[in-house]
Amino acid sequence: MSELNVLEAIRQGIDEMMAADERVFVFGEDVGKRGGVFRVTEGLLDKYGPLRIIDAPLAESVIVGACIGAAMNDTLPIAEIQFADFIAPAFNQIVQEAARIRYRSNGDWNVPMVIRAPYGGGIHGALYHSQSIEATFAHIPGLKVVAPSTPYDAKGLIKSAVEDADPVLFLEHKKTYRLIKGSVPASDYRVPIGLADVKRSGSDLSVFTYGLMLHYCLEAAQTLERAGTSVEVVDLRSLRPLDTATILDSVRKTGKALIVHEDNLTGGFGGEVAALIAEHVFEYLDGPITRLGAPDVPAMPYAKPLEDAFMLNPLKIATAMRTLAAY
Amino acid sequence: MSELNVLEAIRQGIDEMMAADERVFVFGEDVGKRGGVFRVTEGLLDKYGPLRIIDAPLAESVIVGACIGAAMNDTLPIAEIQFADFIAPAFNQIVQEAARIRYRSNGDWNVPMVIRAPYGGGIHGALYHSQSIEATFAHIPGLKVVAPSTPYDAKGLIKSAVEDADPVLFLEHKKTYRLIKGSVPASDYRVPIGLADVKRSGSDLSVFTYGLMLHYCLEAAQTLERAGTSVEVVDLRSLRPLDTATILDSVRKTGKALIVHEDNLTGGFGGEVAALIAEHVFEYLDGPITRLGAPDVPAMPYAKPLEDAFMLNPLKIATAMRTLAAY
Amino acid sequence: MTLSAEQELLAPITLRSELPAETLREMYHYMALARALDERMWLLNRAGKAPFVISCQGHEAAQVGAAFALQRGKDFTLPYYRGLASVLVMGMTPTEVMLALFARAADPSSGGRQMPAHYGSRRLKIVTQSSPVGTQIAHAAGISLAEKIKGGDAVAWTSFGEGTTSQGDFHEALNLAAVHRLPAIFQCENNEYAISVPIRQQMAVNSVADRALAYGMPGVSVDGTDLLAVYEVTRRAVERARRGDGPTLIEARVVRLTAHSSDDNDRTYRPQRELRSLRQHDPLARFVAYLHDHDLLSEAEAQELRAQIAAEVDAATEAAEQAALPDPETLADHVYGS
Amino acid sequence: MTLSAEQELLAPITLRSELPAETLREMYHYMALARALDERMWLLNRAGKAPFVISCQGHEAAQVGAAFALQRGKDFTLPYYRGLASVLVMGMTPTEVMLALFARAADPSSGGRQMPAHYGSRRLKIVTQSSPVGTQIAHAAGISLAEKIKGGDAVAWTSFGEGTTSQGDFHEALNLAAVHRLPAIFQCENNEYAISVPIRQQMAVNSVADRALAYGMPGVSVDGTDLLAVYEVTRRAVERARRGDGPTLIEARVVRLTAHSSDDNDRTYRPQRELRSLRQHDPLARFVAYLHDHDLLSEAEAQELRAQIAAEVDAATEAAEQAALPDPETLADHVYGS
């Protein structure tokens, strides 16, 4: 057991996978000497050399595209996208290629690769260093999308992602990198892709969330507890595949659902969760399925008052919890 | 009044806009002599010359990117993406640029452009000539997304789109091009962006749909009428902005909602519609909000038995209507 | 940096190749087979039996020449939709090709899921292809990157049209390959059209090979209707790649003998005169002439070969047509491995 | 096709420019102003008053030289985040720059919505920029395409780093501009680093100007720390563009005098020796020397100018710091025009 932050946990996970399997390599901008702009790969160049920690040209489409090719030639690539916002030029390679290769070849070819992307805001990153991208990619069959929130989950999931036989988009919330700490076992464990985790059990109301918002929801839930409201907080962790069973079970128990994400509300991933609940456990519902997300503006502004207005926080979340609980 | 199909209606709309305003031009692959692979721009090169009907290099990112630039230099570009599937390389320019320019410049700059994209399947186009792309783009604030289903709407909306001060993604369902005919007035009318249209009024059940599926839903609704079930069919037409009022009003009236789209179910646009209903008219609901969409496979296969299994049809839709009506 | 010196050394087709006669006859066999299959597909399309055909006609020499310089089962090929002749050389059978045309369950490329001409076979190291043009160029760079990481000496060969060089992926992939001196060969089959768009509206350079200058890799322009020239140029590129000296861009100048696809009608955009003169550049005819001129194939042998190929095509068509369509129950198979 | 002949004609900075003394002093003023503003921003950053700074230090001559060849209010500029000196020449004021640094509501570029150094002003025809690198190159092509359609003679000038030439958008945009002979100027400010990635891992060519060969447009490589050389090269490119002869790619070889940004520490990846020698290439120092050598600026005048600039920077800083932050109520403004 050691106490790590999210960033260290991811680094450790990558390091251990690279030590265990020489097919694993990292390809991305500034991942070498610089150790990545967030320092996730710091120290790995010295350990594994320039054939396995490779500074890529400034070209996201070929970062992903080359990793797809490499994955088809018996290696296990980890592509790093410097900021999730900059995954956009690689959209074609991810969606039309990585995600469809197994299907289109009728199972003949597959693409075991990981795409790591630091996402999310509240870090004064403005429009292009703060974006949430999960809704776009969680819609894509053939792709897996995970978004861990704790060091334990982050390490366990990055290892599962590297081992997965299919492309996994691994979303790392930048604000959790150094903020969120937790104990991580020394043993070689995995967190399986596709399972949600009830991070807090409760009976009055279910909250579904992931990423930084998980921590805000837990904080808000604690506030409500003091007022006697018992909130269940489900960390989705894996958005595709989605753990529908855990979601529906929780609503069957509490009868109320609040979905919280940092991304813009309209067309966000919360719509999917809401729709599943509205269709499959309709009879259990004791209140309107409520979504909380960012306002529908193109992205998070830089100026602090605007960023604060854009971001959810424990207070705003607690208010929504209270309203729903009181319904 | 004349009887046109969807393709002719779009061509006529473009033609009239080009005749009326010399700032309008068309930029896309094969739009010139070839008149577009679907012949939407047929005849326009002869009429407007090679400075206004421009064959683009085979490069979607710069097709959109150059149109963004041109729109900022006082022209009104219509970019044609040959098949919606091939919009993926332009994702960055559409999402990070076109959609965010007004917002990021605090209203100083704007991008009045149209991106036309033939989409949808059932035409034996296989994985890469059949895709539905609306969920991806309807999630993007700053962008408008329309998907007309009839010649009347298509012509009225393409004209509104060309005049719009913001980027509009104009989705044309390929199968409706020649299949769907209807009368189109000779007058210079518009269909405003942002309004849904109740294509069939009913009292037992509301169906929300768009594109080719509108026609399948109308067919299915007719079947149900024979059995005494009155189905309201709402053509969303504009997905962003979405006409929430019309959607909610319809559910207030019928108490039941079925959402139908051709795109994959999970993360599809139906989730957004379901979530809005589940949150805002929860008390009116007399049954589970039901979604019908394609199975979650990476795209529509070529072989007819697989394509048929993938596609919805009036029969499958009627079955879902019956189930919900009987709830 | 265009290897124009090297180019001058290339045998025009009238020069004598040093390849054994048997190899030359085999090359001819593949060209003729590709042509026969391709022509049959058009017939089937016109007969309403195959909804979509896209041709390799006019590109056969470029493909057979290149593929003969590769090692089957070892090197990776990433051909594009005109790559019929190249995949035949790499080991795909006529029946397999026809299975794809008819979208049969046994189609090895996609089990009937993709349009015809989207070749793929893991066994043959033919990498599954998609329709968005140019994406495979990045995959070829990646495959050769992995090869370098692993210390192997296989090469990745990929093909694409000249229109496709306008795509960002072409640029990003060639640049990456040049920076890391990867064992990749980029073959551009320049037929001067991208559907209806002529090369003058696609690029302002005289030769696609010039684009190599932007990356610091050799660019070679070769007459792609001259099988032996393409073979020679590719052979050198393969040697270079295996030696670890890096990638090569090859422009094979070819003709598109057909419309873009069965959905196209090129008479609306191609000048009459051009359409009439196309057959003068037919690579198959040129190679037959070479074989005759060098007494490598008699008229009788040629006829026998053509008859044999016709029979092969008949058999393939029949076998494929009779094969089963995919079961709708399999629609959701192979989305994920687990 | 690289204009190496032309390049040899370029005045080394010791040659005498034919520009009026006043213009030369004005050029110096903009360089010095940009430098002073930039240095002040770092101080404000270190003092905790500005969360993010990204510099133009080392790029000033390339930008001022180029911008002086353009016509303010007529030509479009699409500078990238290092473009401080270029936007000052095009008419942005120090106060406006500082308003962006402090993310104030009155920031004309974005109303405090974007990070600093994302310049834009419709009035000044400085086109709003984003963070994803390279997208503006396509916009520049499109602006010049529109100009051609309209029959106007404005040019579109855009700048970007050498790392950004690896992006597909660079390729697609230059190709389009070449095919249609568009009035665009593509200035690559090559400082040999993309954050930590040195040019050798970014491209395998010796000069970014070589990339022009792939498009059939002139490519010029110029010492970007030599203001007059850049001015001259750009002036010719502008003439060419206005004449309708098409685009030019200009590589301005510069130095990055600072870390990539205030979030970076370049000592982890830049050799000590290189860091120590950077100031030898300081474009500001070179130009001051030129002015002194040619008796265009006395020491007293220089001091006066610097004092004036310092006062200007003080005033701008103060005005901006005191300006109001954006009102949270405006968060949802300007998503759509209607």
Ligand SMILES: Cc1ncc(C[n+]2csc(CCOP(=O)(O)OP(=O)(O)O)c2C)c(N)n1
């Ligand atoms: C990204 C993308 N855009 C558009 C298309 C439609 N399309 C298919 S083939 C083709 C022309 C390709 O021309 P070229 O690369 O020269 O190859 P050729 O067919 O001439 O051999 C186009 C535009 C596509 N397949 N992919």
Ligand SMILES: Cc1ncc(C[n+]2csc(CCOP(=O)(O)OP(=O)(O)O)c2C)c(N)n1
């Ligand atoms: C598409 C994209 N990917 C990554 C980044 C992160 N990033 C910002 S600046 C930069 C380096 C740019 O290098 P170069 O083009 O040489 O310009 P320089 O900063 O050296 O002037 C990177 C990788 C980005 N802004 N956009």
Ligand SMILES: [Mg+2]
């Ligand atoms: Mg071609």
Ligand SMILES: [Mg+2]
């Ligand atoms: Mg640089």
